[in-house]
Amino acid sequence: MKKLILLLIMLISVSAFSQDEGRRMGNRANRSPEEMANFASDRMTKMLDLNETQQEQVKSFYLERAEEMQKMRKENSGNLSREDRRKIMQEAALAEDEEMQKILTEEQYQKWQKSREERRRNWQDGNRRRN
Known part of the structure; x- marks a missing residue:
């Protein structure tokens, strides 16, 4: 009886974890460009204390950018x-960097760059663990 209960608990936890992962990935893929x-603007506003402009x-x-990427994915x-994907992503990153330099103050830009690099490192570390 104890083994059966333990087995059920393990199955439920594995099932719940896999469903949660699917929801997270699905939500990101199904977001509209406006969302x-x-x-992104909400996250940056909180992180960098942006003014309204x-x-x-x-x-x-x-x-x-989101509309362009959505169009490109469909095409x-x-x-x-x-x-080709790597080249497109590098070009997008350069365009983002140039635009943020125009919009942000020097202090905000430095903080944004540091955060961006940290997210990139975390993403790469996560990919290495999965492989």
Whole structure:
């Protein structure tokens, strides 16, 4: 009886974990460009204490970027090589960097760069653990 209960608990916990992971990934993939832009501008506002003008500029930049990426995904679904995707992402990162330099103050920009690098490192560490 104890073994059966233990087995049920293990199955339920594994099932719950896998469903939670699916929801997180699905939510990100199913977000509209407006939701993505709102999320990014809200996160940056909290992190960098943006004024209203900066908030609007950041939001419009991320909205435009999200719409472009969504369009690109639809047009090229699975047709791009790894190298092409890497090149596109590098170009997007450079454009983002240039735009943030225009919008943010020097202090905000430095803080944003540090945060961006930390997120990138965390993402890479997470990918290494999964592989």
